[in-house]
Amino acid sequence: xxxxxxxxxxxxxxxxxTVFFFLLFLALTFNTTRELPQRDNRAKLTPAVAAxxxxxxxxxxxxxxxxxxxxxxxxxxxxxxxxxxxxxxxKAWIKAQPTGVPGRRQMPQFHFSDADLxxxxxxxxxxxxxxxxxWPPNIEG
Amino acid sequence: MQYKxxxxxxxxxxxxxxxxxxxxxxxxxxxLQYVIGDFLFPAIPFNIARMVHTxxxxxxxxxxxxxxxxxxxxxxxxxxxxxxxxxxxxxWIFLVAGALTVVGYLALPYATLAKLTGNDLLATMxxxxxxxxxxxxxxxxxxxxxxxxxxxxxxxxxxKTAISMxxxxxxxxxxxxxLFSFYNPDNLVLDKFYWWWVVHLWVEGVWELILGAxxxxxxxxxxxxxxxxxxxxxxxxxxxxxxTGVIGTGHHYYWIGTxxxxxxxxxxxxxxxxxxxxxxxxxxxxxxxxxxxEHPNRAATLWALGTGVMSFLGAGLWGFLHTLAPVNYYTHxxxxxxxxxxxxxxGAYVMVVLCMxxxxxxxxxxxxxxxxxxxxxEMWGFWLMTVAIVFITLxxxxxxxxxxxxxxxxxxxxxxxxxxxxxxVFYWLRxxxxxxxxxxxxxxxxxxxxxxxxxxxxx
Amino acid sequence: MSSLHGSPARATWLxxxxxxxxxxxxxxxxxGAAGIGIVALLAVISQIKGSVIILDYMALRxxxxxxxxxxxxxxxxxxxxxxxxxxxxxxx
Amino acid sequence: xxxADTPLPSLDTPPAGTPRLAGDLAIWIFILAELLAFGAxxxxxxxxxxxxxxxxTHEQQALNRITxxxxxxxxxxxxxxxxxxxxxxxxxxxxxxARWLVAAIACGVGFIVIKLxxxxxAFERGVTLSSSPFHMFYLSLTFFHFMHVLxxxxxxxxxxxxxxxxxxxxxxxxxxxxxxxxxxxxxxxxLVLFPLVYVIH
Numbered sequence: 001x002x003x004x005x006x007x008x009x010x011x012x013x014x015x016x017x018t019v020f021f022f023l024l025f026l027a028l029t030f031n032t033t034r035e036l037p038q039r040d041n042r043a044k045l046t047p048a049v050a051a052x053x054x055x056x057x058x059x060x061x062x063x064x065x066x067x068x069x070x071x072x073x074x075x076x077x078x079x080x081x082x083x084x085x086x087x088x089x090x091k092a093w094i095k096a097q098p099t100g101v102p103g104r105r106q107m108p109q110f111h112f113s114d115a116d117l118x119x120x121x122x123x124x125x126x127x128x129x130x131x132x133x134x135w136p137p138n139i140e141g
Numbered sequence: 142m143q144y145k146x147x148x149x150x151x152x153x154x155x156x157x158x159x160x161x162x163x164x165x166x167x168x169x170x171x172x173l174q175y176v177i178g179d180f181l182f183p184a185i186p187f188n189i190a191r192m193v194h195t196x197x198x199x200x201x202x203x204x205x206x207x208x209x210x211x212x213x214x215x216x217x218x219x220x221x222x223x224x225x226x227x228x229x230x231x232x233w234i235f236l237v238a239g240a241l242t243v244v245g246y247l248a249l250p251y252a253t254l255a256k257l258t259g260n261d262l263l264a265t266m267x268x269x270x271x272x273x274x275x276x277x278x279x280x281x282x283x284x285x286x287x288x289x290x291x292x293x294x295x296x297x298x299x300x301k302t303a304i305s306m307x308x309x310x311x312x313x314x315x316x317x318x319x320l321f322s323f324y325n326p327d328n329l330v331l332d333k334f335y336w337w338w339v340v341h342l343w344v345e346g347v348w349e350l351i352l353g354a355x356x357x358x359x360x361x362x363x364x365x366x367x368x369x370x371x372x373x374x375x376x377x378x379x380x381x382x383x384x385t386g387v388i389g390t391g392h393h394y395y396w397i398g399t400x401x402x403x404x405x406x407x408x409x410x411x412x413x414x415x416x417x418x419x420x421x422x423x424x425x426x427x428x429x430x431x432x433x434x435e436h437p438n439r440a441a442t443l444w445a446l447g448t449g450v451m452s453f454l455g456a457g458l459w460g461f462l463h464t465l466a467p468v469n470y471y472t473h474x475x476x477x478x479x480x481x482x483x484x485x486x487x488g489a490y491v492m493v494v495l496c497m498x499x500x501x502x503x504x505x506x507x508x509x510x511x512x513x514x515x516x517x518x519e520m521w522g523f524w525l526m527t528v529a530i531v532f533i534t535l536x537x538x539x540x541x542x543x544x545x546x547x548x549x550x551x552x553x554x555x556x557x558x559x560x561x562x563x564x565x566v567f568y569w570l571r572x573x574x575x576x577x578x579x580x581x582x583x584x585x586x587x588x589x590x591x592x593x594x595x596x597x598x599x600x
Numbered sequence: 601m602s603s604l605h606g607s608p609a610r611a612t613w614l615x616x617x618x619x620x621x622x623x624x625x626x627x628x629x630x631x632g633a634a635g636i637g638i639v640a641l642l643a644v645i646s647q648i649k650g651s652v653i654i655l656d657y658m659a660l661r662x663x664x665x666x667x668x669x670x671x672x673x674x675x676x677x678x679x680x681x682x683x684x685x686x687x688x689x690x691x692x
Numbered sequence: 693x694x695x696a697d698t699p700l701p702s703l704d705t706p707p708a709g710t711p712r713l714a715g716d717l718a719i720w721i722f723i724l725a726e727l728l729a730f731g732a733x734x735x736x737x738x739x740x741x742x743x744x745x746x747x748x749t750h751e752q753q754a755l756n757r758i759t760x761x762x763x764x765x766x767x768x769x770x771x772x773x774x775x776x777x778x779x780x781x782x783x784x785x786x787x788x789x790a791r792w793l794v795a796a797i798a799c800g801v802g803f804i805v806i807k808l809x810x811x812x813x814a815f816e817r818g819v820t821l822s823s824s825p826f827h828m829f830y831l832s833l834t835f836f837h838f839m840h841v842l843x844x845x846x847x848x849x850x851x852x853x854x855x856x857x858x859x860x861x862x863x864x865x866x867x868x869x870x871x872x873x874x875x876x877x878x879x880x881x882x883l884v885l886f887p888l889v890y891v892i893h
Contacts, residue, residue, distance in 0.1 A: 003664070004866050005717035007303065007369055010376035013722050018383045020843050024836070025387045028406065032334070035400045035822055040330035050327040057267025057325075058255040063188025068397045069474030070333065071269055074175065074187050076557035077474060098182065105178030105558075108186050110252070127329055133404070135396035137471060137549045140556050377721055384725055402821045402828045409732045413725065604714055605779050615772040619765055622886075626761035629891035642887045649768075649883050657775050658876045659714035659869075667713055667720070674727045678884055681735040686892065689742030 039131040051116075052123025059110050066141075068132060075105065077141025082121070082128040084139050090124065091117045142504050144215040146222035151505045152232050153208025154498045158586065160201035160239070161491075165579050167194040172572040176565060185247065192272045193246055198486065199270065200239045203281075205494030206315075206351055207235075207288055210308060212501045213358050214292050218299025223291050231287050238280045242273055264325055268336055271322045278322060285316040303372035304354050304361075307379060311350030318342045330398035337393045344485070345386040345414065345456075352493045353379045353421070356448055359500045360425065363442045364432035374424050381417035389414050392464045396473055404466035411464040415457030425449035438503060438510035440519040444496035447527060451488025459484055459534065471549050476564075477541030484534040487526075495523075495585075502589070512593025519588035525581025532574040540567035604659050614652050621649045639686050643679040650675045715870035723877045726840070730881045733836065734888060737829045744825050749893040751826040754817060759810055760890040763803050764882060767841075770799035771879045774848070774872045781860040781868055789868075790855040793848055796875070800845045807838055833885055837878070844878045847871045 036042075056062075064075040081090060094117060098106040112120070142148065171190045173180045181190075215222050222228065245254045251267070258274035260266045265275055273281070289312060296305050321338040357375040361368055391407025394400075425446050436442065459481040463472040472478070499519065503511045510516065548560040555563070605611075625645055628638060654671050655661040661668070713720060741748045777792035819827045851871045854860060860868040 003713040003717045004715075005373060006866065007373040007376065009716040009866065009870060010373040010380070010718040011303065013718050014376045014380040014383075016843070016847075017380045017722060018387075020839070021384050021387045024839055025390065027835075027839075028388070028391075028403075029334075031821060032394075032400055032403075035820070036328075036330060036398070038822075039400065040328055040398045042328055045327055053327055053329065054264055057264060058252045058260060060188045060192065060251040060267050060272060062267065062269045063191050063272070064186075066474040068329075068333065070397070071474070072188065072191050073474065073476055073479055074171075074191070100179075103178055105174070105187070105561075106182040108183055130330060130398040132396045132398055133401050135470060135473065138554050140548050140554045140560075141474075373718065377718055380718075380722060381725055384722075384729075400822050402832060405733070405736055405828065405832065409729060409736060412732060413728055416725065416728075603782075604712065605775065605782050608776060608779055611772060611775045611779065615768065618768045618772075622761055622764045622768065625764075625887050625891060626757060629757045629761075629887075632893075634893050639892055642892060646883050646887055650880055653771065653876050653880045653883065657771050657879075658873050662711060663713045664711040670724065671727070674724075674731060675880075675884070678731045678734050681731075682738040682884075682888060682892075685735070685738030685742045688739075689745050 041126055041129045041131070044126045044129060046122065046126075048119045048122040049126040052119035052121070052126075055112070055116055055120050056123055064107070067127060068130070069135065075107065077136060078124060078127070079130075079132070080128050080136060080139065080141055082124045084141065087121045087125070090121055094120070142507075144221050146225040146228075147212050147215050147501075148505060149222065149225045149228040149232070150208040150212035150501060152229070153204050153211065154502060154505075156232070156236055157201045157204035157208060157494060158498070160197050160204065162582060162586070163243075164194055164197035164201060165575075165582055167191075167197065169572070169575050169579060172568070172575045175568040176572060189246055189251070192251075193243055195270055196246075196272060197243070200235075202490050202494060204235070205490075205497065206312070209351075209355050209494065209497040209501070210288070210292050210312060212497070212505070213308065213355070214295050214305055215299075217302045217305040217358070218296050220295060220299035223294035223298065227287055227291050231284050231291075234280070235284045238277055238284075242277045245274065246272075263323065265323055268322075268325065268332070270340060271336070281319065282316070285319070289313060289316055302368070303375060304357050307350050307357075307375060308354035311347045311352075311354060314347030314350065315343060318347060333397045334394070334399060337390055341390045341393055342387070344490075345389060346383065348490065349382045349386065349417075350379050352448075352452070352489055353382070355493050355497050356421070356425065356445060359441060359445050359496055360428045362500060363436040363438060363445065364428050365434035365436075366428050366431055371428060378417050378420050378424060381420060385410050385413040385417065392466075392469065395466050395469055408465045412461065414464070415453065415461050418453040418457035422449035422453045436510070438500060438516070440511070440516045440523070441496060441500035443520055443523055444492060444499045447523060448488065448492040448496055451484065451492055451527060451530075453488070454531075455481065455484030455486070455488035455534070459538075462538075471545050472541065475541045475544050475549075476537045476567075477545065480534045480537035480541055483537065484530055487530045492527075511588070512591065514593040515588050515591040518584060518591055522581050522585025522588060525584055526578055527581075529574050529578035529581055533571050533578065536567045536571040536574060540564045540571070543567070604662050606656060606659075611656070614656055618649050618652055621645045636683070636687055636690065639683055643683060647675060647679060714865075715873040716866055719870040719873055723873060726877060727881070730836070730884075733829075733833055734884055737833065737888060740825055740829065747824060748826045751824060751830075752890070752893055754814075755830070755890050756810060756813070757890050759806050760886055763806050764886050766799045766803045766806070767879045767882050770796045770803070771876050773799065774875050777851075777855065778865070778868055778872050781855065781865060782862055784862055786855055786858040786860065789860060790852055793852040793855055797845060797848050797852065800841055800848065803841055804838070804845070807834070807841075830889055833889060837881060837885055840878045840881070844875045847874055 062071040066077045068079040389411035391403040392411040394403035547555045773792045773796035777789045780789035
């Protein structure tokens with residue numbers, strides 16, 4: 001063969017290229033961190049929202065639903081459910097579970113207090129106001 | 142087996158396969174719940190089954206990686222493992238902790254588990270793939286550090302090869318990026334942003350270093366091609382991986398509240414992500430065709446080639462399919478993602494661990510390779526599982542396309558559940574293919590118990 | 601000794617050509633000229649300059665055929681895409 | 693960095709006329725990957741521009757084409773100096789090789805200084821990655837390239853150290869040629885970037 005191909009060069013390019021692109025990623029991360037306040041709805045991040053997020057997590061909602069498109073794909077997207085259904089419907093729905101309709105997907109009963117339900121709704125409201133670049137394409141999520 | 146401490150890999154491999162079976166069983170439960178919604182409800186709700194399915198996957202792959210490292214590093218470093226005792230102790234700790242966690246998932250309501258395990262001290266639970274209780278997460282860190290200490294000390298006292306250095310870098314990266322799982326701010330966008338530093342920088346970053354190192358190791362062994370040649374290509378491939386994959390993280394930052402420039406940065410770089418996978422396929426086939434010996438373990442060679450092809454299809458092609466922002470706008474969070482996830486994980490990580498097991502296990506059991514009969518059965522397992530995963534992926538892709546159409550593109554969009562009703566047939570097909578996968582897995586496991594003429598003990 | 605990298609005199613002449621090309625590009629820019637013809641002209645200037653860099657400075661003139669196709673081909677492909685995009689954005 | 697481990701003296705000088713790639717195959721694969729990334733970004737710019745023609749034309753006017761052209765010439769000159777350095781090494785003259793590399797580095801630093809000046813002016817105008825599609829592309833493309841200039845300067849510095857140590861000889865050019873090829877790539881990309889972003893409207 002006419003070319004030269006050395007392990008030392010390949011190794012140096014690996015380390016150099018990795019460091020280079022990771023630094024670039026960090027630079028973009030830095031920029032993102034600075035721009036996030038305009039998009040992430042942090043002004044509405046109340047204690048109720050934080051409590052709601054914790055309920056969301058400790059009941060493993062992400063194990064069936066998606067939130068901003070991430071999660072399991074077994075049950076509806078909830079990032080925009082506040083806009084789709086409104087607060088009262090959401091609370092009534094959670095209280096009414098499981099439906100018990102034979103053969104249909106079932107959502108467990110989580111025994112939330114009224115305060116819990118309010119916090120969850122606050123969390124979903126906050127989530128629905130994050131600037132997601134117009135995602136999802138329509139209200140159905 | 143050249144070094145007797147390599148033997149600690151064996152329990153790791155056995156545990157990995159055992160947990161793999163559990164993962165598939167829970168996959169089948171979930172698949173059935175997709176079509177018969179109230180199956181096993183309320184004993185095992187879907188979210189619990191899914192958590193077990195994905196967590197078992199992660200844990201058994203970690204067992205596989207650790208076992209592979211314990212097998213590979215002494216041989217590469219040409220020295221005995223620093224502390225085989227530590228490796229065995231960690232094995233039992235990890236296995237028991239993992240088992241207790243799964244029992245906790247199944248026996249307790251998740252909220253109760255969170256309360257009992259100190260989630261109030263530091264809330265880390267309830268995020269996809271990172272559902273483990275705090276104490277389990279801490280346990281993972283402890284086990285990982287002890288493991289890394291053991292491996293690193295072994296490498297430091299012995300020969301330092303490109304393969305062991307790349308493997309080490311990948312494993313250290315795995316541990317470092319896992320630390321982001323302890324960061325869970327109330328701000329959902331920040332939470333999601335750094336959540337991907339665990340998930341994406343694992344599977345499209347440091348895990349690929351592990352993948353590359355394991356594949357290179359097996360290729361050197363089964364083909365007899367010069368180490369120099371294989372190692373320099375290893376460097377080139379993982380360079381391409383990280384060059385595209387690190388900024389490729391941006392393809393997760395399109396719709397979660399992050400700035401819109403990620404749509405461009407993410408699209409451009411992740412569009413290039415198939416290249417390293419393609420290079421890996423070409424590399425694997427090239428090395429096998431340039432082989433300088435006929436290794437008796439043909440099954441291991443098959444797994445190596447399979448890893449190349451299937452990781453390209455699953456991670457490369459199926460990833461590219463929906464990675465561009467204008468496409469992802471419609472496919473984000475649909476069955477398309479599930480399709481990609483299944484083939485990518487199988488093609489890249491399941492197959493490379495099984496490849497390593499296929500190569501190492503016969504040697505750990507005192508022979509260069511299994512009997513022809515056992516190898517044929519193993520290859521049946523390979524084909525059944527691989528074909529099954531291809532069809533699972535195709536059916537989920539079909540489901541996803543229809544879902545996108547009915548729910549997102551159509552002028553009169555259907556609701557989520559109405560759409561699900563329309564795509565039921567794909568879920569049924571997927572479930573039956575899942576049964577085929579399980580059969581393949583059983584056949585694969587059966588191959589370990591088949592006797593016949595053993596090949597000579599020296600590889 | 602191989603003469604893969606040519607003579608200093610040739611490199612210097614080519615450098616002058618590159619600078620001239622840049623000044624021409626600048627002049628077009630300052631003039632504010634636009635249109636598909638101008639884009640084609642800029643593409644040709646860029647392509648010529650690129651060829652100097654690729655074939656002489658990078659010494660691909662002496663490389664195996666594949667490399668002499670791939671790297672200049674990259675530039676042709678990029679400029680073709682730019683031209684198509686420009687054309688697609690023209691008012692009609 | 694690149695110069696750190698040049699291989700053992702490579703193959704004997706190949707017979708004249710044998711095709712040979714100047715530089716290590718590894719760096720050329722890396723260069724191809726970089727070219728692809730830039731190419732995809734250029735195409736994205738061009739097609740996005742086609743949807744926002746007036747915005748792009750308007751905001752492009754705020755860019756300083758004169759400093760852009762000066763920067764082009766700095767990079768071209770720098771490339772030329774690198775060629776002279778390689779030619780010096782090719783005739784076994786390490787001292788001139790190192791001097792040419794210093795000149796090349798100086799041009800690269802000049803590019804950085806002018807670019808930083810341009811950025812500070814842009815930031816004063818309120819240009820950010822999110823202020824408009826044009827600004828997004830302008831900053832992304834030039835910053836991505838800017839980072840490559842910085843990396844290129846690190847590489848040239850390593851080459852300079854190698855040249856001073858007399859490491860590059862006619863039969864051992866791999867490190868120098870690889871670094872030079874990378875630097876020329878940085879130049880090559882700018883030859884598309886400058887007319888595309890600063891001139892075409």
